[in-house]
Amino acid sequence: MKDNNCIFCKIIAGEIPAAKVYEDDKMLVFRDIEPKAKVHLLAVPKSHFKLLSEADGEIMSYMFGRIPQIAAQNGCDGGYRLVINQGDDAGQTVFHLHIHILGGEKLPIDII
């Protein structure tokens, strides 16, 4: 379901542009607008979940199942880090669940 006030829902709907690297019927992966590493992608479910704690295991399993291939195809062949910020204490700023995919270089421990 779409949340009309959500920036990632607008990206999914094509209402605002993003550099998309992968899309299927359940998920979209696009480049982070403020990259914290040489490769910084965001994987989002097409359904709107504000938080990880609202998402079901099926969609998480689906996304994690596809991320290794997407990362490898986008310059993360040397390795990568996955980050989910859940809620205010973690610094979540966009309240549409997203998985950060960071790589393309040796990552410092405190990158995000």
Ligand code: DGP
């Ligand atoms: P978080 O702090 O985990 O909620 O990360 C949100 C990320 O979303 C942050 O790294 C910047 C990125 N971001 C915010 N707005 C946009 C946008 O309009 N387009 C793209 N591509 N990324 C965005």
